[in-house]
Each structure stands twice: as C-alpha cells, then as structure tokens.
Amino acid sequence: MAALLAAGFLAGCGGAAPHERPPTVGVVTIEPQPVTLTTELPGRTSPYEIADVRPQVGGIIQARLFTEGQVVRAGQVLYQIEPAPFQAAYDQAKAQLASAQANVATLQLKAERLAGLVKLNSAAPQDADDAEAAFKVGEATVRQDRASLEAARINLAFTRVAAPISGRIGLSTVTKGALVTASQTTALSSIQRLDPIYVDVTQSAAQVVALRQQIAQGHVTADGSGTAETRITLSDGQVYPLAGRLQVRDITVDPATDSVTLRAVFPNPAGLLLPGMFVRATIVEGVNPAGIVAPQQGVGRDQKGQPTALVVGRNGVVELRELQAAQTIGAKWLVTSGLNPGDRVIVEGTQAAEPGTTVHAVPADNVR
Numbered sequence: 001m002a003a004l005l006a007a008g009f010l011a012g013c014g015g016a017a018p019h020e021r022p023p024t025v026g027v028v029t030i031e032p033q034p035v036t037l038t039t040e041l042p043g044r045t046s047p048y049e050i051a052d053v054r055p056q057v058g059g060i061i062q063a064r065l066f067t068e069g070q071v072v073r074a075g076q077v078l079y080q081i082e083p084a085p086f087q088a089a090y091d092q093a094k095a096q097l098a099s100a101q102a103n104v105a106t107l108q109l110k111a112e113r114l115a116g117l118v119k120l121n122s123a124a125p126q127d128a129d130d131a132e133a134a135f136k137v138g139e140a141t142v143r144q145d146r147a148s149l150e151a152a153r154i155n156l157a158f159t160r161v162a163a164p165i166s167g168r169i170g171l172s173t174v175t176k177g178a179l180v181t182a183s184q185t186t187a188l189s190s191i192q193r194l195d196p197i198y199v200d201v202t203q204s205a206a207q208v209v210a211l212r213q214q215i216a217q218g219h220v221t222a223d224g225s226g227t228a229e230t231r232i233t234l235s236d237g238q239v240y241p242l243a244g245r246l247q248v249r250d251i252t253v254d255p256a257t258d259s260v261t262l263r264a265v266f267p268n269p270a271g272l273l274l275p276g277m278f279v280r281a282t283i284v285e286g287v288n289p290a291g292i293v294a295p296q297q298g299v300g301r302d303q304k305g306q307p308t309a310l311v312v313g314r315n316g317v318v319e320l321r322e323l324q325a326a327q328t329i330g331a332k333w334l335v336t337s338g339l340n341p342g343d344r345v346i347v348e349g350t351q352a353a354e355p356g357t358t359v360h361a362v363p364a365d366n367v368r
Helices: 002-014 084-119 125-157 205-216
Strands: 024-029 033-053 059-064 077-081 160-162 167-169 189-204 229-234 244-249 259-266 278-295 299-301 307-312 318-322 324-329 332-337 344-348 360-363
Touching: 033 167, 033 259, 033 324, 084 125, 189 205, 189 244, 189 278, 229 259, 259 278, 278 324, 278 344
Parallel strands: 024 360
Antiparallel strands: 024 344, 033 189, 033 278, 059 077, 077 160, 167 189, 189 259, 229 244, 229 278, 244 259, 278 332, 299 307, 307 318, 307 344, 324 332
C-alpha cells in the first residue's frame, strides 16, 4: 500500500507544468539628441587657379628660364624672346618723340611771337592763327609719338614672357630656337596653383531639396554662411588630415544627371592632392537638434527591404515597427519615423522576441 501511494505521489509531481518565465531581452531607450548631419559624395580635385603661358609678341625663343615641374612665382620670367627687333622699334619711337618735342618747342615760340606782333599791329592775324594751329598739331604729334613709345616699350617688355600666376609649371611645348607668334593657339606651358586646391563633388537635386525642406520646417539648423566643414577620403581609403570648407553650391541642376555641383576648398601645403584625383567628400550639412537614433543591431529588414525594429511596449509585449531611416550616424541609424522618444528598442535577445510575445526588458548592458 505504501509503495502504491509513493508511486501515485511521484506520478502527480511529474504531471505538474512548471511556471514559464518570460525571456529576457536587452533594450535601448530612445532619447532625442543633437545629431550632426553629414553626407558622403564622390568628387575630384581641380586646381585653385590655372593659367596658360602664351606669347604676346612673335619671335624666336632665345632661352627657357625655368625647370619643368617646379614652382614658379607670378612675374617670374619663363622665356626670353629675341628682343633686338623690339629694342630697335623702341629706340626709333624714342627718337621720334624727341624730334616731335623739339619741333613743338619751336612752334610754340613762333606762335607766341606772332601773337605779340598782332597786338602791335605788326603781323597779320592770319599768320598768328596759322602759327597757333601748327603749334597745336605739334602738341598732338608729341602725344601720338609718346603713345607709340609706350607701345614699343610694352612690346619690348613682352619679349620677357612672365608667369601670370604663382604655382607649379608643367611641361614646355617649345625649346630654344622655336618660332612663336602672338596669340597662338598652342600654349608654351601651363601653371596650376595647387595650394589651396578645389574639390568638386556632385549631389542629387532630390537630396538638396529634402535638406532645404527640413531646414524650412525647423527640423535641421544649418550655418547660414554656407561654408560647412568638409573632410575627404582618398581612393586608397586614407583620410586626408586637413579639413576643408564648402565654398559654393551651384544654383543650376544638370539635366543629364539631375544633380548639382558643390565646390570645397582644401589646404594643400604638402602637395599631396593633385588635379584630377578621385576622392570621397564628407560634408557637414546641418544639425538636427532632436534627432532620433537607433543602434544598427536593433534595426532589421523585412522581406521588402523595409527597415524594422522590435519595441517593448509598456505591458512588456513586443511590437514590430516599420521605420524610415534617413542615414547612418556612426554605428546608429537616424530614424525619421517609426520611433518615438521613450521607446525601448530590443538590441539583444531578438531571437526570443517575436511580435506579440511578452518579454522581460532590461537595459542592454545588464543582459547576461
């Protein structure tokens, strides 16, 4: 009898269902915070200044006075064109001016003398008028010859072909003994100023419009000067150490690409950046003073690719939320809709957190 009772007791204990405890999940509580909005865009470097070196007078190149690839200064003489013909023209113009000045002095004395004789009725007024007219013609001739002398001086100076800007000069297209002409189509060389240097990037018109709408609605504050800080990453992944500033945003949309061009200027003292390099620019566009950010590990995707998050409600029941995520901010998503301040997003233990189930939520750092 005792054995039967013992067997019945054991059977009764084995049939009792134990109390199931809700699974524990780690959550992060959403709190609004200032978020700096950035955008990463492709771009290329271009010279800050570029100028072709061209002759302004024709002649034979007498000497090349620079080393290709070196830095030259504005006003530095780069080529010497044979100056002898221009020196002769200058000397001739100078002599013509001296002759005209000597002649006008004689004409002036004659006009003054006849004017005095007319007052004494010792000369005909017509003679005095003719003398005065000849004097004025002589003065005009002096001015004309002075201008001719200045033109000759300028042409003589143009035989010394100088650098129009400071920068790094490229290859020379001519050598000593070459014949050049004024306003020729082929440049003698080219100079590029590379410090600072431009970085031109393109941004879709839709992104520009969306940002301006957010600014107009007060969701984003932006620097009114438009000179946002910019960073660039080189094609090999290296981050350029010096920051640049956004200088200008084009006001016209390119109909072929539906994009606008942004231009930033970067210091380039070491010459690391060369024209035509591909880079990726990160531009600070503004600040969202009350941004909603969610950890990336708490954001998943549904079958349609829509971002989703599991949220623990007040009663501990799991809810599935569809999100609108604008961009990543470090290791988090900037969420524009789907989450509210105070929501608890599950970031750990999501395998046991099915929508509609009850869970025990603890801060993510306390999950064991």
